[in-house]
Amino acid sequence: MRYLKTSEAAALLNVSPNTLRAWERRFGFPKPQRSPGKHRLFTHGEVAALRDALQEGLSISSAISRAREGLAADANSLVGALVSYERERADAAIEAALALRSVDRSVEEVLLPTLEEIARRYSVESAAWAFAAQWANDWLRRATRLTPPPVRPVSIVVGDASRDELDRDAPYIRALELFLLRAGVKVLSLSARGVAGIGDAATVHKPNLVVVAGGHLDDDTVARWAYAIRLAVGAMPLAIYRRGPERPRTRGTGTTVLPSGAGEAQRMVLELLESDAIIAATAAAGAAELRAQARSIRGNR
């Protein structure tokens, strides 16, 4: 995966950097990601596809639509591989997508839409879905393992309330975990069924935010799980991800509903983690911890 700065992308296309930024405004393509310093980072694959299309096109718009078509073909080839139960071809298809995009965007633009398409075409009761979901979860786990160790001093506990791997929400939860890990956040993902001992896990992990993800487990189970964490480490901001639209959500304060797209949810979690509320809560938790330590020291004397 190669990224290009604006000047490099412009040089590759033989246009000025201003023209390239104007294209982004008018056509929405090529669409850059942002570096931590908010600089534009263009993916080499998109720029190269556009460069080739410009040689053949009659206008920028037609060249861009041609370049987009070429990139969309990746998603179609993944659908084809999965519905014909070919693991190697599916691996090759996602590798091809990765050559043109970052991991995050390959997941968001190729892998997750592919799963949606298969679920829509064959229903989640089908063998095609079983194969596709298993392959996708497997791939996402592998990508998670390859992520470099976390760099931010923040951590999250994810309570997985999905049914199993074949749950439609499961790939989205894996994708959110992957995105958060790639953003440098420490993530501990546990099934929300495991209530006993969750307090210890939370004490060790010291989360800044708890995310309840998935819509299979009922509210009582999830509430018991969240309460156990709350008992262990005190009040904690809570976010809800893909818990279905019909459930009563926000009772009391501090509960945020995350958007259902994995990328959007990741951005919102990062905003939450950076917002003052969390810092204040962390500080308060720290203060409570200090007070508790002071009490225990006094008690020892």
Next chain:
Amino acid sequence: MLDRTAKARSGRPALRVLTAPVEHEAPAPTVSFCSHCGARPSPSGEAPRSRVCGACGFGLLLESRADAAPKAGDAFIVLDRSLTVCAVSEAAERLLATREPEAVNRHVTDLLMPADAEESGGETLSMAVMWAARGDGGSHSATLRPANTFGIRLTARIAGCGPPRAALLVLE
């Protein structure tokens, strides 16, 4: 015509066809123009580094016959031989109330309809575009109206342009 060398070799008169040298028509002078703003790049001699228009940055440079090419600010569209919209100039965007990114890859009749009641209009338009896109070098004209409006008639001059080969439709 009697060929003396043949006669000399075989000893009897023979006929040989000599083709008259074909009078090559001087190719019509071509000019470059931007597919978005219609501006012609300044003839400074050096070839532009890329096909992207240096004036507006939103169009690619195409070539067409000098007498058919649009001037800066003209309303024109570019169609391929299957009558699909490939480019819409800035002035044509205003005239037809559309935007190029939305109009490309749509059929021309989404933007313009033949309005030639006397002739069988539809055929003349599609034939003219197909001839022009095939590169017959001629210039045609057609009477059109915006797709959603009656009572407005636009005269279009149709000629080839490229590369790749396509039809240029300048609205007058």
